[in-house]
Amino acid sequence: MALQLRRKVHESVVYIDRDSAPRIISSGMDFIPEDLPVGTRVIYPNAPVKGLPNREAAIRYALNHPHDCEPLYAQLQPGMKVTIAIDDLSMPLPPMSTPDIRQTALEILLDLLHANGVDDVHLIIAISLHRRMTEWEIKRMCGQRVFDAFWPDRLYNHDAEDPDGMTVIGETRHGEKLSINRRAAESDLLIYLNYNFVPMNGGHKSVAVGLCDYESLRPHHEPQTIRDSDSYMDPANSELTRKINRLGKLVDEHVNVFHIETTVNNQMFKGELSFLTKNEDDFSAYERMKYEAMRFTMSKMPLAAKRKMYNSLTSDYEMIAVEAGRTEPVHERIIAKSMQQYVVPIEGQCDILICPIPEISPYNVYSSLNPLLVQVMALGYHFNMYRGKPLLKKGGVLILHHPCYDEFDHVQHPSYIEFFNRLLPETRDSHTLREKYEREFATNPSYIEMYRRGHAYHGAHPFYMWYWAENGRAHVGRVIAAGAENAHVPAAMGWERADNLTEAIAMARSYMGRSAQITMLHQPVIAICDMS
Amino acid sequence: MAAAAFYDLEGTLVSTNLVHTLGFYARNQQGILRSIKKGASTLVSIPLFAAADAYSRMVFNDIFFRRYKGQSEDRLRFFAQDLFEDVLKPAVFPGAKTLIRKSRSLGLRQVVVTGALDFSVAPLMEYLGVDDFAANRLEFVNGVATGRLLPPVLASATKASWIRTYAEKHDINLSDSYAYSDSMSDLPMLSIVGHPAAVNPDMRLRQTALHHDWPILNLK
Numbered sequence: 061m062a063l064q065l066r067r068k069v070h071e072s073v074v075y076i077d078r079d080s081a082p083r084i085i086s087s088g089m090d091f092i093p094e095d096l097p098v099g100t101r102v103i104y105p106n107a108p109v110k111g112l113p114n115r116e117a118a119i120r121y122a123l124n125h126p127h128d129c130e131p132l133y134a135q136l137q138p139g140m141k142v143t144i145a146i147d148d149l150s151m152p153l154p155p156m157s158t159p160d161i162r163q164t165a166l167e168i169l170l171d172l173l174h175a176n177g178v179d180d181v182h183l184i185i186a187i188s189l190h191r192r193m194t195e196w197e198i199k200r201m202c203g204q205r206v207f208d209a210f211w212p213d214r215l216y217n218h219d220a221e222d223p224d225g226m227t228v229i230g231e232t233r234h235g236e237k238l239s240i241n242r243r244a245a246e247s248d249l250l251i252y253l254n255y256n257f258v259p260m261n262g263g264h265k266s267v268a269v270g271l272c273d274y275e276s277l278r279p280h281h282e283p284q285t286i287r288d289s290d291s292y293m294d295p296a297n298s299e300l301t302r303k304i305n306r307l308g309k310l311v312d313e314h315v316n317v318f319h320i321e322t323t324v325n326n327q328m329f330k331g332e333l334s335f336l337t338k339n340e341d342d343f344s345a346y347e348r349m350k351y352e353a354m355r356f357t358m359s360k361m362p363l364a365a366k367r368k369m370y371n372s373l374t375s376d377y378e379m380i381a382v383e384a385g386r387t388e389p390v391h392e393r394i395i396a397k398s399m400q401q402y403v404v405p406i407e408g409q410c411d412i413l414i415c416p417i418p419e420i421s422p423y424n425v426y427s428s429l430n431p432l433l434v435q436v437m438a439l440g441y442h443f444n445m446y447r448g449k450p451l452l453k454k455g456g457v458l459i460l461h462h463p464c465y466d467e468f469d470h471v472q473h474p475s476y477i478e479f480f481n482r483l484l485p486e487t488r489d490s491h492t493l494r495e496k497y498e499r500e501f502a503t504n505p506s507y508i509e510m511y512r513r514g515h516a517y518h519g520a521h522p523f524y525m526w527y528w529a530e531n532g533r534a535h536v537g538r539v540i541a542a543g544a545e546n547a548h549v550p551a552a553m554g555w556e557r558a559d560n561l562t563e564a565i566a567m568a569r570s571y572m573g574r575s576a577q578i579t580m581l582h583q584p585v586i587a588i589c590d591m592s
Numbered sequence: 593m594a595a596a597a598f599y600d601l602e603g604t605l606v607s608t609n610l611v612h613t614l615g616f617y618a619r620n621q622q623g624i625l626r627s628i629k630k631g632a633s634t635l636v637s638i639p640l641f642a643a644a645d646a647y648s649r650m651v652f653n654d655i656f657f658r659r660y661k662g663q664s665e666d667r668l669r670f671f672a673q674d675l676f677e678d679v680l681k682p683a684v685f686p687g688a689k690t691l692i693r694k695s696r697s698l699g700l701r702q703v704v705v706t707g708a709l710d711f712s713v714a715p716l717m718e719y720l721g722v723d724d725f726a727a728n729r730l731e732f733v734n735g736v737a738t739g740r741l742l743p744p745v746l747a748s749a750t751k752a753s754w755i756r757t758y759a760e761k762h763d764i765n766l767s768d769s770y771a772y773s774d775s776m777s778d779l780p781m782l783s784i785v786g787h788p789a790a791v792n793p794d795m796r797l798r799q800t801a802l803h804h805d806w807p808i809l810n811l812k
Contacts, residue, residue: 221694470802477805505597505695505770506789506807513687514810 111378138177186270264308439532
């Protein structure tokens with residue numbers, strides 16, 4: 061048995077033995093050491109793929125050697141109208157160290173456009189129904205030079221609620237209408253600058269979702285589409301991707317899109333914090349000391365200071381691929397490269413899945429992780445990170461580890477508050493929520509005003525967060541919130557609560573049996589489990 | 593059942609307040625000397641108005657509207673259009689019209705409930721495209737203002753009771769209705785609807801909105 065436990069099936073999969081070191085649980089903003097039961101399988105991120113040595117050169121090469129279309133310079137004519145749409149700061153996580161890849165690409169693109177006599181250029185942040193990026197965030201992402209030249213008249217956030225700023229470009233044969241940003245639709249050339257972080261990103265989703273409005277999202281941002289996706293992180297088996305691709309073809313019929321996709325490795329931190337993604341058994345004495353010092357410091361800090369420090373973290377991802385040209389061939393190549401980085405082969409499903417939830421998600425950049433975001437990270441994003449079949453057996457127990465603070469950001473997530481306090485006590489059924497309340501929230505003038513003039517997520521956004529976890533909710537037998545500081549948040553979500561991980565594992569074993577296979581996703585992790 | 597959106601006006605949809613209106617009329621008296629005298633006395637009264645408002649909106653109304661005593665009705669009405677063009681129209685918050693337009697597109701009846709004077713805000717109401725408005729009315733005797741308001745005086749709780757009566761009369765469901773205000777004094781009005789929101793709120797209302805998890809809008 062011991063030999064079997066110690067076998068090395070893959071460098072990213074570690075089995076806990078009697079003499080294994082405690083694992084670091086990234087729970088909210090804390091890093092808690094926990095001894096896991098012998099035999100627990102721990103999944104780590106793959107070793108980072110080496111980044112491209114010269115990303116400027118790689119971007120220039122991609123622009124000059126696009127897939128299925130003329131090089132960018134050959135498509136440019138003096139006096140033409142060009143729009144560059146850019147992914148927002150929901151990716152990567154945490155925000156990238158400067159200069160951001162988008163800044164590098166933008167500077168190259170704008171020089172090229174200027175050299176070819178193209179001066180009518182607008183830069184639009186493709187936020188869809190996400191919150192508007194602040195001036196400071198845009199400056200940080202695009203760089204001072206671009207910001208000074210374009211902000212605010214020619215560099216701005218997409219506004220899905222501007223009646224004059226949107227235009228209907230058509231309808232699929234399935235009756236799905238698509239409206240996109242008028243400036244983008246009416247441009248002679250739309251350049252989309254994408255940042256591919258997880259396999260769900262990019263492709264036709266960039267334009268058809270990033271620049272659309274609420275009504276255009278309704279046909280696919282809904283619970284049944286999510287249920288029919290197995291999973292939405294696996295583009296080949298995602299109903300969400302299929303529906304968005306239909307809309308993307310519509311875009312291609314009406315708009316000349318030149319797509320630039322980039323992808324990065326998974327080197328979230330390098331230098332002093334790189335030990336966070338390392339196998340704890342391999343820690344050096346210095347790394348163990350660093351960890352203890354960090355844990356001690358964080359435990360003594362007030363919550364606000366801890367959040368400030370946490371939000372100041374930046375990531376050190378390196379670009380590993382950049383492709384340009386028509387959307388589909390570009391996306392296909394980027395996904396292949398992305399999978400090369402993220403795929404971890406896993407043998408056999410588990411009965412109990414431990415999923416610590418760090419305070420990081422695409423929807424709380426410079427904000428707090430509210431209860432709805434905790435559920436979408438556990439039952440949505442992490443649950444769906446598989447190919448083939450879920451990591452957790454049907455009816456298994458998912459243990460998430462997070463304090464589950466009853467805390468919402470009034471600036472960024474106002475509609476989440478009403479969703480949590482008013483709707484969840486009535487029903488947790490996604491279809492009922494969609495039919496009965498989604499449109500009410502989406503058209504609430506207060507939420508629309510806060511989306512358009514403030515920095516709030518759209519009124520419909522908490523519904524998407526709920527639908528995103530639809531598969532997870534339908535699949536798992538029970539959810540236990542370990543380390544939750546209160547009882548009412550887990551209760552509102554339909555979860556059980558445990559004081560700590562040990563208690564949660566004992567509870568889970570009482571349901572699944574003593575011999576239940578336990579697997580833990582070691583956070584922070586971006587890994588697609590390739591199940592066999 | 594229909595629903596409505598109820599708005600406070602000053603500080604919520606426009607940046608001006610009652611003192612701006614009084615100041616405008618004070619500047620436009622018969623004769624330059626009267627204008628200077630009235631303008632100066634309004635100016636020095638501002639701290640008194642502020643203190644009275646902080647103490648009680650009812651006390652403020654008593655003191656404030658006395659300043660209109662002796663003014664002729666036709667003069668006040670005559671200058672209302674100028675007041676709108678010179679003072680009120682430029683003071684409309686950039687987000688006010690889009691909020692009203694969006695709200696109207698949902699089929700909500702647009703109603704402004706304000707403590708300002710009816711004749712002074714009538715052109716603004718037309719400009720904003722509201723369906724109904726309720727404002728305070730000065731008492732006139734023989735065409736001259738007495739400095740008193742005709743009941744019901746709209747302030748704090750009376751705004752809420754006016755809304756209740758209005759809702760009953762027009763078959764409006766208050767649970768589905770919206771209310772917007774910038775001031776803590778409008779807490780009763782915000783509390784009786786299903787969807788209250790604080791707009792450009794003062795510190796006290798901001799705290800209340802945070803405690804009640806109400807949306808906080810900035811129309812500036």
